[in-house]
Amino acid sequence: xxxxxxxxxxxxxxxxxxxxxxxxxxxxxxxxxxxxxxxxxxxxxxxxxxxxxxxxxxxxxxxxxxxxxxxxxx
Amino acid sequence: xxxxxxxxxxxxxxxxxxxxxxxxxxxxxxxxxxxxxxxxxxxxxxxxxxxxxxxxxxxxxxxxxxxxxxxxxxxxxxxxxxxxxxxxxxxxxxxxxxxxxxxxxxxxxxxxxxxxxxxxxxxxxxxxxxxxxxxxxxxxxxxxxxxxxxxxxxxxxxxxxxxxxxxxxxxxxxxxxxxxxxxxxxxxxxxxxxxxxxxxxxxxxxxxxxxxxxxxxxxxxxxxxxxxxxxxxxxxxxxxxxxxxxxxxxxxxxxxxxxxxxxxxxxxxxxxxxxxxxxxxxxxxxxxxxxxxxxxxxxxxxxxxxxxxxxxxxxxxxxxxxxxxxxxxxxxxxxxxxxxxxxxxxxxxxxxxxxxxxxxxxxxxxxxxxxxxxxxxxxxxxxxxxxxxxxxxxxxxxxxxxxxxxxxxxxxxxxxxxxxxxxxxxxxxxxxxxxxxxxxxxxxxxxxxxxxxxxxxxxxxxxxxxxxxxxxxxxxxxxxxxxxxxxxxxxxxxxxxxxxxxxxxxxxxxxxxxxxx
Numbered sequence: 001x002x003x004x005x006x007x008x009x010x011x012x013x014x015x016x017x018x019x020x021x022x023x024x025x026x027x028x029x030x031x032x033x034x035x036x037x038x039x040x041x042x043x044x045x046x047x048x049x050x051x052x053x054x055x056x057x058x059x060x061x062x063x064x065x066x067x068x069x070x071x072x073x074x
Numbered sequence: 075x076x077x078x079x080x081x082x083x084x085x086x087x088x089x090x091x092x093x094x095x096x097x098x099x100x101x102x103x104x105x106x107x108x109x110x111x112x113x114x115x116x117x118x119x120x121x122x123x124x125x126x127x128x129x130x131x132x133x134x135x136x137x138x139x140x141x142x143x144x145x146x147x148x149x150x151x152x153x154x155x156x157x158x159x160x161x162x163x164x165x166x167x168x169x170x171x172x173x174x175x176x177x178x179x180x181x182x183x184x185x186x187x188x189x190x191x192x193x194x195x196x197x198x199x200x201x202x203x204x205x206x207x208x209x210x211x212x213x214x215x216x217x218x219x220x221x222x223x224x225x226x227x228x229x230x231x232x233x234x235x236x237x238x239x240x241x242x243x244x245x246x247x248x249x250x251x252x253x254x255x256x257x258x259x260x261x262x263x264x265x266x267x268x269x270x271x272x273x274x275x276x277x278x279x280x281x282x283x284x285x286x287x288x289x290x291x292x293x294x295x296x297x298x299x300x301x302x303x304x305x306x307x308x309x310x311x312x313x314x315x316x317x318x319x320x321x322x323x324x325x326x327x328x329x330x331x332x333x334x335x336x337x338x339x340x341x342x343x344x345x346x347x348x349x350x351x352x353x354x355x356x357x358x359x360x361x362x363x364x365x366x367x368x369x370x371x372x373x374x375x376x377x378x379x380x381x382x383x384x385x386x387x388x389x390x391x392x393x394x395x396x397x398x399x400x401x402x403x404x405x406x407x408x409x410x411x412x413x414x415x416x417x418x419x420x421x422x423x424x425x426x427x428x429x430x431x432x433x434x435x436x437x438x439x440x441x442x443x444x445x446x447x448x449x450x451x452x453x454x455x456x457x458x459x460x461x462x463x464x465x466x467x468x469x470x471x472x473x474x475x476x477x478x479x480x481x482x483x484x485x486x487x488x489x490x491x492x493x494x495x496x497x498x499x500x501x502x503x504x505x506x507x508x509x510x511x512x513x514x515x516x517x518x519x520x521x522x523x524x525x526x527x528x529x530x531x532x533x534x535x536x537x538x539x540x541x542x543x544x545x546x547x548x549x550x551x552x553x554x555x556x557x558x559x560x561x562x563x564x565x566x567x568x569x570x571x572x573x574x575x576x577x578x579x580x581x582x583x584x585x586x587x588x589x590x591x
Contacts, residue, residue, distance in 0.1 A: 014153050
């Protein structure tokens with residue numbers, strides 16, 4: 001569940017949208033938002049979260065500490 | 075489709091095998107005596123094979139002569155990017171900023187197609203649609219190619235063109251060929267990974283972010299592979315390079331050789347734009363921008379190798395109009411929604427046929443040997459600035475000129491070497507005095523400025539700055555006038571009336587461009 005995009009820093013470039021393997025990222029009011037229900041932290045897909053890797057602005061896609069970490073299905 | 079298969083870099087299409095060049099690298103052949111600025115200089119076709127000439131004759135970026143007659147437009151459908159360059163900051167967007175990577179409104183492919191038709195119906199000399207960003211078109215392949223498909227269906231007479239950093243290029247060459255995209259620009263700033271580390275902080279490739287040497291090596295190999303694949307398919311490639319003093323200026327000669335050997339058609343070396351207010355890495359750290367003389371020396375050094383583009387205006391990702399004019403304000407999203415689009419291919423054809431007739435009527439006779447009796451054996455070379463509205467004539471008032479064409483005049487004739495933008499400041503508080511000072515700074519490397527008319531005050535200021543205002547050739551041909559003036563200049567130097575002095579440097583504008591729409 002846990003990645004989120006800090007909207008004040010998001011440039012709305014959309015690079016993360018196409019990289020997300022879970023289709024969890026969508027546009028809202030010119031910036032992008034991660035659906036926490038769909039985010040798996042790229043677990044099982046890639047070594048590192050794709051939104052973090054492709055984002056041109058550092059520290060914009062970050063762990064949402066208000067939510068529990070993603071638990072892969074047993 | 076598996077979710078992991080989505081996205082641009084998730085595609086596993088790899089073109090295996092070696093690419094060999096199906097055709098010889100195309101250059102424009104031998105230099106004509108005047109030394110041409112780029113393909114099909116003022117005389118047009120010059121020495122190009124007919125098939126190539128057909129592709130470039132109406133493309134303002136690929137033919138220096140065409141850019142006086144034909145317009146282009148960019149649509150900003152590609153916001154995402156797969157790497158970071160130190161001279162780019164896509165976050166910064168001001169309506170008065172004019173540089174690549176900057177745009178005011180992003181469009182969906184459908185909106186973009188409508189915009190293209192709206193412009194095509196109102197600007198019949200608009201012949202080329204380019205997608206250049208504001209990110210990288212091939213980091214948004216779906217949006218980019220969807221736009222091209224829509225436009226190709228609705229307006230088949232418009233040439234398609236894209237500009238990329240090359241990282242994702244090899245994956246898309248087949249699509250580019252299938253959609254009949256005839257022109258591709260690749261930005262290549264280095265082939266030495268050490269230098270690459272100073273320009274590119276990171277790239278995103280194959281689901282990983284790479285930094286440093288590894289990033290630069292991947293980028294170069296992808297760019298070369300893409301260029302070779304395009305050359306093999308006969309797609310014309312222009313190479314853009316940003317000249318960054320102290321980082322890659324000497325190295326660009328190597329880049330030039332490398333791209334030429336891989337079949338590139340044209341090389342466009344552009345000066346770095348880096349003002350602190352742009353918020354780019356280079357801007358913030360005070361990276362020096364090139365001087366006009368440095369830029370020209372580098373372009374001259376590469377010219378023996380291949381055609382150099384010298385008329386680039388470093389336009390925005392949403393530019394509309396002739397190079398050097400800016401009509402995007404007429405075609406904003408809101409305005410397009412209400413526009414009735416009447417795309418009439420026949421009317422466009424007829425209009426362009428008239429342009430072609432005019433072009434043929436106006437072919438400037440080459441000045442074979444004119445310099446010989448003008449300059450004798452003198453080695454003096456001077457730059458002149460010309461106020462002109464269109465191809466080949468001195469027909470603009472000094473005060474109305476938004477830019478000057480710069481020619482180098484020597485015993486071998488007059489040769490176009492670039493443009494200088496001198497449009498007026500948009501920040502309030504500047505008076506005409508400052509405008510004039512700015513104009514003089516921008517053409518400070520010129521010995522003379524040729525105009526149709528000029529007022530008393532600027533005349534005096536130019537004299538003070540050591541630039542001779544020349545209005546005796548009003549409405550005449552640039553090249554013949556330049557040579558006539560030059561021979562009288564040499565006479566005066568010979569007789570001791572005047573002393574020939576070297577001029578300093580012109581200023582390359584970094585500040586905002588005002589829309590002239």
